[in-house]
Amino acid sequence: MSVAEVIRDQNDPADTVWVEHVSWIDRVPRAISMIALFIAFVALWQIATMLQLISPIILPTPIEVARDLYSVAANLLSGDYMLFALWTTMKEVFYGFIIATVIGFSLGVLVGETTFGERAVMPYLVAIDTMPKIAFAPLFVAWLGFDIHSKVALAAFIATFPIIVGTAAGLHAADENARMLFKTMGATRWQTLIKLKLPTGLPHFFTGLKIGSVGVMAGAITGEFLGGGKGFGELIRVAASMLDTPRVFSLIIYLSLVGLSLFAFVTWMQRRFVFWHKDRTSAADA
Amino acid sequence: MSAAAAAVLTSDPVRREPVYELSSVTKVYPRRNVHALDKVDLTLERGSFSAVIGSSGCGKSTLLKIMAGLHTPSAGRVVLAGKPVTGPRRDIGMMFQQATLFPWRTTIENIVLPIEIRDGKRAARAKHEDARRLLELVGLKGFEHVYPNELSGGMAQRAAICRMLITEPAVLLLDEPFSALDELSREFMNMELQRVCLARDATAFLVTHSIPEAVILSDIVYVMKPRPGRIVEAVTIDLPRPRTLDMMTTPRFGALVDHIRGRLDKEAFL
Numbered sequence: 280m281s282v283a284e285v286i287r288d289q290n291d292p293a294d295t296v297w298v299e300h301v302s303w304i305d306r307v308p309r310a311i312s313m314i315a316l317f318i319a320f321v322a323l324w325q326i327a328t329m330l331q332l333i334s335p336i337i338l339p340t341p342i343e344v345a346r347d348l349y350s351v352a353a354n355l356l357s358g359d360y361m362l363f364a365l366w367t368t369m370k371e372v373f374y375g376f377i378i379a380t381v382i383g384f385s386l387g388v389l390v391g392e393t394t395f396g397e398r399a400v401m402p403y404l405v406a407i408d409t410m411p412k413i414a415f416a417p418l419f420v421a422w423l424g425f426d427i428h429s430k431v432a433l434a435a436f437i438a439t440f441p442i443i444v445g446t447a448a449g450l451h452a453a454d455e456n457a458r459m460l461f462k463t464m465g466a467t468r469w470q471t472l473i474k475l476k477l478p479t480g481l482p483h484f485f486t487g488l489k490i491g492s493v494g495v496m497a498g499a500i501t502g503e504f505l506g507g508g509k510g511f512g513e514l515i516r517v518a519a520s521m522l523d524t525p526r527v528f529s530l531i532i533y534l535s536l537v538g539l540s541l542f543a544f545v546t547w548m549q550r551r552f553v554f555w556h557k558d559r560t561s562a563a564d565a
Numbered sequence: 566m567s568a569a570a571a572a573v574l575t576s577d578p579v580r581r582e583p584v585y586e587l588s589s590v591t592k593v594y595p596r597r598n599v600h601a602l603d604k605v606d607l608t609l610e611r612g613s614f615s616a617v618i619g620s621s622g623c624g625k626s627t628l629l630k631i632m633a634g635l636h637t638p639s640a641g642r643v644v645l646a647g648k649p650v651t652g653p654r655r656d657i658g659m660m661f662q663q664a665t666l667f668p669w670r671t672t673i674e675n676i677v678l679p680i681e682i683r684d685g686k687r688a689a690r691a692k693h694e695d696a697r698r699l700l701e702l703v704g705l706k707g708f709e710h711v712y713p714n715e716l717s718g719g720m721a722q723r724a725a726i727c728r729m730l731i732t733e734p735a736v737l738l739l740d741e742p743f744s745a746l747d748e749l750s751r752e753f754m755n756m757e758l759q760r761v762c763l764a765r766d767a768t769a770f771l772v773t774h775s776i777p778e779a780v781i782l783s784d785i786v787y788v789m790k791p792r793p794g795r796i797v798e799a800v801t802i803d804l805p806r807p808r809t810l811d812m813m814t815t816p817r818f819g820a821l822v823d824h825i826r827g828r829l830d831k832e833a834f835l
């Protein structure tokens with residue numbers, strides 16, 4: 280929120296300048312405003328629980344959560360069963376993401392580059408994409424068992440579609456002028472794909488990857504909820520069934536760190552590979 | 566060059582060899598059934614500079630794209646250097662209104678792109694020295710390794726000229742190449758273009774909306790009319806070469822501009 284004001288020089292009325300007036304709240308450094316907001320949120324939460332506005336079974340106090348965060352951290356660092364569970368979930372997320380990227384990119388190229396893909400394959404993909412993909416979880420369990428395979432499959436299944444869409448949209452992003460230019464240079468279809476369409480589409484591809492990186496986490500955890508196993512999702516389910524809400528909260532926080540690092544990794548890759556898109560970073564990229 | 570020699574320059578017998586020959590080129594876009602071109606006959610002589618001028622939508626770009634082998638004509642023949650044009654050709658260089666430099670390539674990498682596509686990366690690298698010389702020619706020395714988003718519109722368009730010239734094309738097809746530039750850069754670029762064409766004895770064909778631009782650059786200005794698109798007049802410009810911007814104030818220049826404007830006004834621009 281910036282207000283422009285006219286500041287008049289007393290001696291010379293002709294010397295009128297426009298000064299952009301930035302409100303104080305917009306001038307606070309980003310890190311400080313984020314921390315301040317966090318503290319305010321936790322304080323409100325603490326007050327709400329202290330005043331017994333909410334039952335402690337439903338919502339634990341921040342202090343309880345903090346205490347639990349510490350004990351989970353201790354468990355993780357000592358290499359106990361929680362570390363094993365975290366490792367299991369990370370493997371599911373990792374494999375799911377790799378599979379989704381490979382399949383999503385390949386199908387994206389098929390759909391975005393070939394008329395057959397666009398006409399015959401795309402309608403099916405759209406049809407599958409509109410289905411509630413989580414409903415497939417029991418099927419994956421039936422097919423692949425209670426081990427990590429079924430979770431990897433669900434995670435990949437959910438993350439594939441945004442990557443397909445991102446890739447295909449990217450291949451259509453090159454404008455008419457650029458295509459015409461490649462045509463005048465006598466470029467083959469392959470050269471046009473490699474040297475024009477793929478680089479032009481890279482930002483779209485990365486957008487797909489980012490959405491996919493969020494979906495892959497959701498897929499892995501849902502798979503664990505519905506198909507058991509030994510991952511973090513299972514720990515959350517067990518803790519929740521025992522009404523150990525502080526534990527649930529702290530597990531979710533650790534889990535979100537995994538998701539956040541994956542997202543940050545994709546963002547870092549994007550910065551590296553799409554270096555020419557400097558000035559288009561949104562809040563979501565940071 | 567004496568005044569007498571200059572006066573006969575456009576009809577110089579040495580320059581009579583035809584490079585481009587179009588006979589009854591017709592184009593109908595089946596979609597919406599647009600009759601874009603109707604029996605266009607056109608002959609361009611080696612080393613000549615021609616411009617085509619006409620109202621918006623009269624088929625100038627269509628003509629250029631057919632000449633370049635990007636579109637196929639519905640009927641008629643296009644022959645370049647004795648061989649029919651059936652697709653994009655190596656001896657043609659093209660430029661459009663947008664510079665279209667690729668932001669992931671440095672200026673010099675953009676310039677050698679046509680070579681890279683034609684002969685591979687190694688051949689492109691071998692052309693870096695030539696590219697550097699071209700950049701120097703258009704006043705972009707020192708910008709070799711700069712990415713295009715750091716170039717101004719005029720600089721980008723100059724880099725696009727270098728990219729067009731790197732393959733040493735015998736024919737230049739230009740579709741409003743400088744219309745996105747401001748007046749001063751545009752005049753400057755026009756003089757650059759003339760210099761390049763004279764130095765290489767290139768045959769150039771320019772689409773433009775600016776009558777003064779067409780007159781100052783061309784040996785012949787073709788006037789086109791729409792629906793269906795056809796060439797209604799070829800105006801010979803008998804100003805001496807090399808042209809200078811000062812010539813734009815001469816009475817002869819004014820007379821030629823007025824003549825062409827008159828031809829265009831008859832069919833309302835809107």
Ligand SMILES: Nc1ncnc2c1ncn2[C@@H]1O[C@H](COP(=O)(O)OP(=O)(O)OP(=O)(O)O)[C@@H](O)[C@H]1O
Nearest residue numbers: 594596597599601620621622623624625626627628
């Ligand atoms: N791909 C196409 N499909 C159908 N019609 C087209 C196509 N390209 C051009 N046209 C039509 O052909 C006619 C001539 O178009 P063209 O682009 O050649 O005009 P132009 O003289 O270059 O116009 P401008 O000066 O505005 O660039 C127009 O009526 C246009 O609508």
Ligand SMILES: [Mg+2]
Nearest residue numbers: 625626627740
């Ligand atoms: Mg046009």
